[in-house]
Amino acid sequence: MPFPIKVCVICSEEFELRPGKPGFANRCPACSEPEANEEAKRQADADILKTNAEANAARRQAIRDLLYSKDS
Numbered sequence: 001m002p003f004p005i006k007v008c009v010i011c012s013e014e015f016e017l018r019p020g021k022p023g024f025a026n027r028c029p030a031c032s033e034p035e036a037n038e039e040a041k042r043q044a045d046a047d048i049l050k051t052n053a054e055a056n057a058a059r060r061q062a063i064r065d066l067l068y069s070k071d072s
């Protein structure tokens, strides 16, 4: 049984709407992917920023500890 043919709202290409296709039902696989990747990238960037902030805080704390331990 063939899959229903849809027209992508982004690029106007016809595509088969397969069960379990990721992304929007009115977008072809090619136009669904970039947005999914973009979302994953944003999440990864946020994780990296968070990790960097934590690393910087830890580094500052370590330097502070070092300075104080020298003084005492």
Ligand SMILES: [Zn+2]
Residues within 6 Å of the ligand: 008, 009, 010, 011, 012, 013, 027, 028, 029, 030, 031, 032
């Ligand atoms: Zn498309």
